Amino acid sequence: MLRFSGWRSLIWLISAFVLVGLLGACSSASPAPSAQPPSAPQAQPTQAAVQKPAQPAPAQATTAPAAQPTQAQAKASGAGTPKKGGTLIIGQDFPPQHFDPHKSNAWANTNITESIYEGLLRWNDKETALEPQLATSYTMSPDGLTYTFKIRQGVKFHNGRVMTADDVKASLDRMRDSKSGSVVFNDFKDVTAVDIVDPETVKITLGKPVATFLNNLTETRPIVPKEAFAELETKPVGTGPFKLEKYTLNQSVMLVRNADYWDQPKPYLDAVEFKILGDEASKEAALRSKSVDMTWFRDPRQAENVSKALQGVVSAPGIPSRFINIRLNMCQKPFDDVKVRRALSLAIDRKGLVETVIPSKYGGSVGAIVAPSDRFFWKGDTMALPYYKQDVAQAKKLLADAGYANGVDIEAYKVVAANQLDVDAAQVLKEMWNQVGIRVTIQPLEAAQAIKDYNEGGGKMAQVGQVWQSDPDGFLYNSFHSSSPQAKAFCVNDPEMDKLLEQGRSDPDAAKRADAYQKIQERVADQVYNIVLYGYPLRWEMWWDYVKGYQNKPSNTRWNLRQSWLEK
Amino acid sequence: MTSQGWPVPIQAPAARRATARPVRALRTLVARYPLLLVGAVLVGVLVVLAVAAPLLVRNSPYQIGLGPSMSPPSANLWFGTDKLGRDLFSRIVYGSRTTLLVSIPSVLLAMVFGLGLGLSAGYFGGRTDQVIMRLMDILLAFPSLLLALAIVAVLGPSIRNLLLTIGILYIPSMARVVRGPVLAAKEREYITAARTIGAGTWRILLRHVLPNILSPIIVDATLATSRAILVESALSYLGLGAPPPNPSWGEMLSSSRQFMTLAPWSALFPGLAIVYAATAFILLGNGLRDWLDPRRR
Numbered sequence: 001m002l003r004f005s006g007w008r009s010l011i012w013l014i015s016a017f018v019l020v021g022l023l024g025a026c027s028s029a030s031p032a033p034s035a036q037p038p039s040a041p042q043a044q045p046t047q048a049a050v051q052k053p054a055q056p057a058p059a060q061a062t063t064a065p066a067a068q069p070t071q072a073q074a075k076a077s078g079a080g081t082p083k084k085g086g087t088l089i090i091g092q093d094f095p096p097q098h099f100d101p102h103k104s105n106a107w108a109n110t111n112i113t114e115s116i117y118e119g120l121l122r123w124n125d126k127e128t129a130l131e132p133q134l135a136t137s138y139t140m141s142p143d144g145l146t147y148t149f150k151i152r153q154g155v156k157f158h159n160g161r162v163m164t165a166d167d168v169k170a171s172l173d174r175m176r177d178s179k180s181g182s183v184v185f186n187d188f189k190d191v192t193a194v195d196i197v198d199p200e201t202v203k204i205t206l207g208k209p210v211a212t213f214l215n216n217l218t219e220t221r222p223i224v225p226k227e228a229f230a231e232l233e234t235k236p237v238g239t240g241p242f243k244l245e246k247y248t249l250n251q252s253v254m255l256v257r258n259a260d261y262w263d264q265p266k267p268y269l270d271a272v273e274f275k276i277l278g279d280e281a282s283k284e285a286a287l288r289s290k291s292v293d294m295t296w297f298r299d300p301r302q303a304e305n306v307s308k309a310l311q312g313v314v315s316a317p318g319i320p321s322r323f324i325n326i327r328l329n330m331c332q333k334p335f336d337d338v339k340v341r342r343a344l345s346l347a348i349d350r351k352g353l354v355e356t357v358i359p360s361k362y363g364g365s366v367g368a369i370v371a372p373s374d375r376f377f378w379k380g381d382t383m384a385l386p387y388y389k390q391d392v393a394q395a396k397k398l399l400a401d402a403g404y405a406n407g408v409d410i411e412a413y414k415v416v417a418a419n420q421l422d423v424d425a426a427q428v429l430k431e432m433w434n435q436v437g438i439r440v441t442i443q444p445l446e447a448a449q450a451i452k453d454y455n456e457g458g459g460k461m462a463q464v465g466q467v468w469q470s471d472p473d474g475f476l477y478n479s480f481h482s483s484s485p486q487a488k489a490f491c492v493n494d495p496e497m498d499k500l501l502e503q504g505r506s507d508p509d510a511a512k513r514a515d516a517y518q519k520i521q522e523r524v525a526d527q528v529y530n531i532v533l534y535g536y537p538l539r540w541e542m543w544w545d546y547v548k549g550y551q552n553k554p555s556n557t558r559w560n561l562r563q564s565w566l567e568k
Numbered sequence: 569m570t571s572q573g574w575p576v577p578i579q580a581p582a583a584r585r586a587t588a589r590p591v592r593a594l595r596t597l598v599a600r601y602p603l604l605l606v607g608a609v610l611v612g613v614l615v616v617l618a619v620a621a622p623l624l625v626r627n628s629p630y631q632i633g634l635g636p637s638m639s640p641p642s643a644n645l646w647f648g649t650d651k652l653g654r655d656l657f658s659r660i661v662y663g664s665r666t667t668l669l670v671s672i673p674s675v676l677l678a679m680v681f682g683l684g685l686g687l688s689a690g691y692f693g694g695r696t697d698q699v700i701m702r703l704m705d706i707l708l709a710f711p712s713l714l715l716a717l718a719i720v721a722v723l724g725p726s727i728r729n730l731l732l733t734i735g736i737l738y739i740p741s742m743a744r745v746v747r748g749p750v751l752a753a754k755e756r757e758y759i760t761a762a763r764t765i766g767a768g769t770w771r772i773l774l775r776h777v778l779p780n781i782l783s784p785i786i787v788d789a790t791l792a793t794s795r796a797i798l799v800e801s802a803l804s805y806l807g808l809g810a811p812p813p814n815p816s817w818g819e820m821l822s823s824s825r826q827f828m829t830l831a832p833w834s835a836l837f838p839g840l841a842i843v844y845a846a847t848a849f850i851l852l853g854n855g856l857r858d859w860l861d862p863r864r865r
Binding site for chain 1 (some may be wrong): 630631632633637638651652653721724725807808811812813823825826827828829830
């Protein structure tokens, strides 16, 4: 390489020059936020600990996921008396599609609408048990077929009218009617009737016991006044602590305090503004300049860097609530053959993948088909799941046995272009599969298209992130039960799997449910219906320490805005 | 002896004249059109980088985990590593291949179609002219990046589609650039002469019109190449360029954007590479324009 020695010295010179420049830039940038004193409080009891737990729902009888408290829950929510007033500004990544809570359960909508609407029940702060919200109490019949709810009295909608049992019935009926445009009707498909017993009592009757039924009654399935149904998309009316003041398309959502809120003196803030700031870099810039008080980040590496650089920012790493998985279309060659699928799984160095894309120190972990933060997550070491340990020789052998001794080409491996972590993972996998002779072509797509292919079976393999839900039943049943459209689109037809899914859905015995979900995770890995790559935190939240009373929740919903105040 | 002044007094012995003349001519050229030299050298370097990429880099641009994620520039990894621990220097050198592979063929494509359409429109005139030029106007009416986004979104991202997209994007401007000189040239005496002696339409177009209008087209093509590089980078930045793991400068810039404060080098070097390539072709284009323009001789 002697020929290039002149070249090399030139490069050296340039990089030295650049480095000097960078050092200068860094040193001038860091002392900026020195005016803020570092956050003092170390470990106070959080407000959640003070609240009295309500009767736990039957589905939540199993123990809470172990070791889940995040740093934030210790650091956040400083003590002191709440102060009224002020506007809290939040850096938001996606604009909402609309404000009708029954017609969308997209993350971009719900993390705003949950401050506007409320359900009969709510999750506790650790999201391990349900607590009363618009219902003051409920009872379940011994056979698990009827639920009777006592409705909270004197709750006013944003339009000034008092909520009645009529509204509860109308809302539930709207949600379970697929013709109303509801996207959640499947959650209520076993409901046979909703009856008003008296103005304070509503009775829900089910056709068969559904262990997860109560989970469907929280703020993402809220109660709305029936006269507002038609215009909810643009004129949301709920019972929540904030009401919509103004939505500037793709720029900002302005919520103002609901003066008639039933749980006085909350909320403390006069207004909450969600500023829509598309990409990660602009959210970071906005947080640094304090043009937003609170935001969240998707890549933990960036988040850690921001939290180190900014004194006075409360940093709340999320829990691993999202997992990335690749769905394989088994209606087509070559994935109709389980040997090829197993070869695909065996070729992956899962630990290596995690360490490259989202290192374990940032919350990455080898995943299973249930989110790591879920109480039903695989109990042992995920690496013990079938076909999880990398074995290149065995993968090659399986491929040869399946008739692909010369390897196989997969023309489209679909990933969401906008999600950099997903694209990173795809590139690492491509190299790993290359070693065994599986040659994939990565096809980055717009999110909507990738999700459509993932749900409807377009193409051969599509990779999408799956977010933790209150219960694994919905996702697993829709994905793998032979009666569901999604399973049909991917040619999943497995009687053993169906049996396990039924058991998970309806068995009243929590231990048996847990057992079913363990077996489902093992079966998915064994049959390689999906390739689960890794789990990691969905969002890493951050807010300036003058925002008091706020704490992040495991699902990263911003429920706690109602108990936050500003001390600037 | 200086190379300034024209004509240069010729005093060299006759024996040396044969070798000295081209050198001297070149020197004169350089002295009169310095931009041309600078542009040619910069583009030359870029081409050498692309062609000799495997000889110039030590590490594969695809190998993951060569160094720690986002490590700073070092003796072994000159530009540091990207998020997946790949050698950024290798990726930038190989990225020149993606850039040239997309921009040059796409401009050639635009040139071929633009020439065909522009020649027909200009030479035949009348209704042919109307139809072709209105079609070109329709294409021109769309903002170029928006049109590119739409085409890539329909075709799906791949190097071939990227090339087609950028090609289609530059056909209208190329056709316009061709049509003007053709309109002027077809009224000239030598065309009339050729027609009188019975030359066919094709012969007239290819042997008489084309050579006389070629210089503005070459200039425009060079400048279009620099614009094509920018469009390629922009589309890659938006995730619609050459699909990963193909090294592409725009994609590198985009994926390192959120780590600007953590690892500035990962955004800086791809950015500089884009600036370099675009500048090189602009300088070359301007140099060619000065050189080929008869009024500036």
